[in-house]
Amino acid sequence: MKKVTKILSLMVILTMLAVSFIGCGKKTAEQQTSNNNTASNNETKPIKIAVVLKALNSDYWKIVQAGAMDAAKQLGVEVEVLGPNAETDIAGQTSIMEDQIIKKVSALVVAPSQPSAAIATFDKAAEANIPVLLIDTNANWDKKLSFIGTGNYAGGEVGGKFIASKLQKGDKVVIIRGALGDGTHDERVNGAKKAMEDAGLQVVAVQPANSDRNMGMSVMENLLQTYPDVKAVFCSNDEMALGAQRAIMQAGKKGIITVGFDGSPDALKSIKAGELTGSVAQSPYNIGKFGVEAAVKVAKGEKIDARIDTGTSMITAENVDQAQADLDKILGKK
Amino acid sequence: MQPFLELKGVSKVFPGVRALDNINLEILPGEVHGLVGENGAGKSTLIKILTGAYKNDAGKIYIEGKEAQINGPRDAMKYGITAIYQELNTIKGLSVAENVFLGREIKQNGDRGLLNIKEMRKKSHELLKGLGQDIDTKQDVALLGIGQQQMVEIAKALSIKTKLLIMDEPTSSLTGREVKELLRTVRELKSRGIAVIYISHRLEEVMEICDRVTVMRDGMKITTLPIEKVTVDELIKLMVGRNLEQQFPKIKVEIGEEALRVENLTRKGTFENISFNVKKGEIIGIAGLVGAGRTEVARAIFGADEIDSGEIYIENKKVNIKSPKDAMNLGIAFLTEDRKGQGLVLDNTIDFNVHIASYKKSSNGLLLNLKKLKETTRENIKKLNINPPIENFVARQLSGGNQQKVVIAKWLNTNARIFIVDEPTRGIDVGAKVEVYNILNNLIKDGAAVIMISSELPEILGMSDRVYVMHEGRITAEIDRAHATQENIMLAATGGN
Amino acid sequence: MSNLELKNVKAERFQTTDKKSVKSYISKFGSLLGLLLLCIALTFASSHFLTLKNIMNIARQSAINSLISVGMLLTILTAGIDLSVGSVLALSTCIMGVAVVKWGINPILAMLMCIAIGAFLGFLNGVMLTKLKLPHPFISTLGMKNIARGLALIVTAASPISGFPKAIQYIGAGFIGPVPVSFILVIIVFVLFSIFLNRTAQGRYIYAVGGNLEASKLSGINVEKTLILVYTLCGLMASVGGLVLTGRVNAAFPLAGLDYDLDAIAACIIGGASFMGGSGTVWGTLIGAMIMAVLRNGLNLLGVSADLQTVAIGAVIIAAVYVDVLRRQAEKKAKTQTV
Incomplete structure (x- = not known):
């Protein structure tokens, strides 16, 4: 017993020591950079860009990260990509941004989890003369230097139009969406809904499944009960779409069009296997890459556009092989 | 007025x-x-x-x-x-x-x-x-x-x-x-x-x-x-509503071999050099003021607290008691003074409470024989006159005397031979007290040994065959029934000579 | 002699309460009644509710939470809690995913490994509580919640793992006739736990430890062993729930089960378990899990808007527990009145 306690306490002490060493090392390095740092002298200061994402632990964000890191390599600047453990961890994202402001990075590139909640932090960055660029998700903040992304609304429209192109007027469709209060999902759903309704389709239900695969499956199972004649389902991310697709498959239904959003590796696999019909891909790689490139320009004092489009595409069985190959290249597989 | x-x-x-x-x-x-x-x-x-x-x-x-x-x-x-x-x-x-x-x-x-x-x-x-x-x-x-x-x-x-x-x-x-x-x-x-x-x-x-x-x-x-x-x-x-023959229905039974002996039991800061013994068919009383260390000695013998030194002998064999489980395996039962806090699972039933110390014993193979358990509970209720006689009655709702009987039943079901009872009649009414004394009598009739800790001198005098008195963690007197009086016990309990 | 007579008269005064009246059944099965009422209401509200297919849907949708809840029940019975079940589920299934999909280990072996990992993590929870003497399981399991989640992210490099073999999918997605395998598993598990809790000495000890720790110690019950066993079984059940989840969606993902700890606690409490420990039943917990699943299913069927669904679920949790509080008060009153 005593032995266990001893070993444990030793482990704790070692971890603490290790952490404090790393911390110290970092700090001194940063202090040096900030010493060289004067606001007017852009040329001599090493450019250091912080990219703060909604999370780091999904394929989508990993691709954004890959794009950002590739840009960093090409331009020879220092880029750090950060993010909380979950997209819902808004407070965590705020803390990360605050830390970067204190570190006096040259520019902040942010994909805000909750745009309205992030504005106060953006203001702090502006006060500290740190330029802020938004990627992926836009925010209603007048000092932003640029928004780099596709616009989720536009992405939703692409998905909606795709579904409409496969169906007849008056056909029933359902929408499964992510957590309420997440602007990204609001926009995707609104875009898809508008496109489908404009095409004369009947959107019979919008139900939440919290971006979770299991819940997406449950919700689809239930929706199939009420609307056995539904012709298509639009999901505001791929995880839910994969769940919904599984529910459809298990219910023995055929020909229901299932469209996800994000173009994640799992979704591509499923499209290839002839299960998922399609996924709206936002080119996360470009979001990361263009974001860092724009940030570097800003840090160097160059002008950039207030709106940079990164393109949206619909991945279906026809182009999935190409998309897969691009993805593998980005993620460094094969 | x-x-x-x-x-x-x-x-x-x-x-x-x-x-x-x-x-x-x-x-x-x-x-x-x-x-x-x-x-x-x-x-x-x-x-x-x-x-x-x-x-x-x-x-x-x-x-x-x-x-x-x-x-x-x-x-x-x-x-x-x-x-x-x-x-x-x-x-x-x-x-x-x-x-x-x-x-x-x-x-x-x-x-x-x-x-x-x-x-x-x-x-x-x-x-x-x-x-x-x-x-x-x-x-x-x-x-x-x-x-x-x-x-x-x-x-x-x-x-x-x-x-x-x-x-x-x-x-x-x-x-x-x-x-x-x-x-x-x-x-x-x-x-x-x-x-x-x-x-x-x-x-x-x-x-x-x-x-x-x-x-x-x-x-x-x-x-x-x-x-x-x-x-x-x-x-x-x-x-x-009836004539009490006697407040303390003491009986005398033939006293047998030594059941338990402790020698120089010490737990630093609480008690020191405690030595006493109890024989089969005997009730020994342990008197003393609150805080004299009596409960602590009982807990130590029962393995609930550690001892620093000293030996415990059961039927003349030295034993090593590390936990209540060890003590129970050696046939010791311990009726705590705080029956609500330490004796009963108050929100569970009589049936549950009378078995918690003996469930292991009542398993045939892996599973419990629920029918047999219910039967034992019914016997307990009948034998100890537990009221209301409902197996599924919740312990919290019982009167103090009936709660105490449930705790006693719990220990009777373990087949213990040495009973340490700490303030067995605290807060229960006169009728129930007599019932508890009769249960103790039945125990010694069957050849069990009883160690009774009590702060009520009449009880000590009325029920004990021998009395040990404790004062500030030490035994200050051993008095046999014939010579025990309120005065000499109080004197020893307050540290006088 | 007269003493005995007097007591017998007294005893008779109580005889009436032993008879089981309709009322006592209602109070005993309060949560079941709630479930039935909910079902009746939904049957009228939606023609799709009372269909064999939908009932089997509910059976499947409740399976994961049911399996986790029965483990959670054990910890709640001992007046404890396990906040780590969601993370334990994620870590055990992710390791299984890596083992099966990446290393090609035999699926049966991998499932056993998954369960063993869950049990081991639970065992660690128990050891931290009893041997390191952490003051409350809230602490040890909160720590484990974070550790296991982090490790799950590490082992999967934060990506979902899909493409499981048929054997694993069978548990979460298979059917025997019209009945989902996952629901059959739930029934088997619940019968086993019911036997364990009610018909074995160790099971009764769990109630004793939760009802009165000190009295249990002084009744010779090995309290530490009991607690470690409880947390081990809770971790084990979390990973069994994980097996079903993995099979159901054909994927293991590191962010699986984020809110499962709270769902499981809710199921236990709705089913009548008490945070004070010592009371709660396996079948009540199953009903609690069913109530939550029926509710979510019903709200989907009725097409209730997303925001209102969140409100409704919260309200039902509070209402269900409040009904139970009222039931207990009534029960207590009925009992005190006999004394």
Whole structure:
């Protein structure tokens, strides 16, 4: 017993020591950079860009990260990509941004989890003369230097139009969406809904499944009960779409069009296997890459556009092989 | 004199039970009125009606001559009725002053604003001083002894202008000195014209402090008598409704081999060099004041606490007891003094409680034989006269005496041969006490050995074959039955020679 | 002699309460009644509710939470809690995913490994509580919640793992006739736990430890062993729930089960378990899990808007527990009145 306690306490002490060493090392390095740092002298200061994402632990964000890191390599600047453990961890994202402001990075590139909640932090960055660029998700903040992304609304429209192109007027469709209060999902759903309704389709239900695969499956199972004649389902991310697709498959239904959003590796696999019909891909790689490139320009004092489009595409069985190959290249597989 | 409180024909019926039946009672100002009766006689129902916890179904209550409606604790407070219970209601973590003014804190300007702690301290100090208590009112009540905490509750009662104070078993967990102090305080209250209803199983106290005494039995008032006209024996007779042959039905059985012996048992800081033995068919009493270390010795023998040195022998064989489980495997049972806190799973049934120490034994293979368990419970209920005789009755709802019987049943089911019983009759009524003594008698008849720890000297004298006396963690005397007296035990218990 | 007679008279006064009246059944099965009422209401509200297919949907949708809840029940019975079940589920299934999909380990072996990992993590929870003497399981399991989640992210490099073999999918997605395998598993598990809790000594000890720790110690019960066993079984059940989840969606993902701890606690409490420990039943917990699943299913069927669904679920949790509080009060009153 005593032995266990001893070993444990030793482990704790070692971890603490290790952490404090790393911390110290970092700090001194940063202090040096900030010493060289004067606001007017852009040329001599090493450019250091912080990219703060909604999370780091999904394929989508990993691709954004890959794009950002590739840009960093090409331009020879220092880029750090950060993010909380979950997209819902808004407070965590705020803390990360605050830390970067204190570190006096040259520019902040942010994909805000909750745009309205992030504005106060953006203001702090502006006060500290740190330029802020938004990627992926836009925010209603007048000092932003640029928004780099596709616009989720536009992405939703692409998905909606795709579904409409496969169906007849008056056909029933359902929408499964992510957590309420997440602007990204609001926009995707609104875009898809508008496109489908404009095409004369009947959107019979919008139900939440919290971006979770299991819940997406449950919700689809239930929706199939009420609307056995539904012709298509639009999901505001791929995880839910994969769940919904599984529910459809298990219910023995055929020909229901299932469209996800994000173009994640799992979704591509499923499209290839002839299960998922399609996924709206936002080119996360470009979001990361263009974001860092724009940030570097800003840090160097160059002008950039207030709106940079990164393109949206619909991945279906026809182009999935190409998309897969691009993805593998980005993620460094094969 | 106009009575402060007058009950006329008060009744309370619960489905299947007439808890109170046509009670007529008068309490005079400045009177100390004893209320005695076995558990279940209706005393607590009566108190609950007076404090607004229950509403009477029939009859009328008059306070100072006017008909009163006591619909809740707030009404009771308004009429000047306060109760102090056996389990104290002081809040640990709050200071003495805060406890006295709990719920009616004095604020700095009228009703709003910050607490006026100074004023609260001053006033509570005055109240306590009036009771002859010099207590630092800044102190956390948790640091006070139980007796002093009770004084804090009395001070609280005085601070709300109480005219009738109900004291329910106020001395059951007090030491001898504290009891004296409390009785002195009761006299002080009386001299201020406050009426006191004094409920106690300790009839000697009732005789000492009360002016009149009311005896209740089975929901009925038997009689009210001036205290000069009654003796303890008569009170007991009235309470149980039958002639008690003997308060202590001691039997003598043939004493056999030594069952347990401890030598030089020491646990630093609590007890030292404890040596004693008990034989088969023998009850040994361990007397002493609260805090003498008796319970601690019992816990150590039972493996609940570690010992620093010393040996334990069972049937002359040295044993090593590391846990209660070891002790039980050696045939030891330990009836704790705190049956609610340490003996029972209160929110579970009788059936569950009588088996928790013996479930392992009752498994045939992997599974329990539920039928057999139920049967054993029924036997227990029958043998020990547990009331109500319902296996699924929840332990919390049983009276103290019946709870104690359930704990005893738990140990009987383990087939133990050595019983350590700690305050076996604390807080239970006279009838149930006799039943407990008879159970102990049956144990020694069967050749078991009993170690009885008790703070009640009559019990020690009445039931023990031999008496050991402890004082400050040491055994100060060993006296056999023939020579034991209140005096020589008290002398040894207080450290005299 | 007269003493005995007196007691017998007293005993008779209580006989009436032993008879089981309709009322006592209602109070005993309060949560079941709630479930039935909910079902009746939904049957009228939606023609799609009372269909064999939908009932089987509910059976499947409740399976994961049911399996986790029965483990959670054990900890709640001991007046404890396990906040780590969601993370334990994620870590155990992710390791299984890596083992099966990346290393090609035999699926049966991998499932056993998954369960063993869950049990081991639970065992660690128990050891931290009893041997390190952490003050409350809230602490040890909160720590484990974070550790296991982090490790799950590490082992999967934060990506979902999909493409499980048929054997694993069978548990979460298979059917025997019209009945989902996952629901059959639930029934088997619940029968086993019911037997364990009610018909074995160790099971009874769990109630004893939760009802009164000190009395249990002094009754010779090995309290530490009991607690460690409880947390081990809770971790084990979390990973069994994980097996079903993995099979159901054909994927193991590191962010699986984020809110499962709270769902499981809710199921236990709705089913009548008490945070004070010592009371609660296996079948009540199953009903609690069913109530939550029926509710979510019903709200979907009725097409209730997303925001209102969140409100409704919260309200039902509070209402269900409040009904139970009322039931207990009534029960207590009925009992005190006999004394």
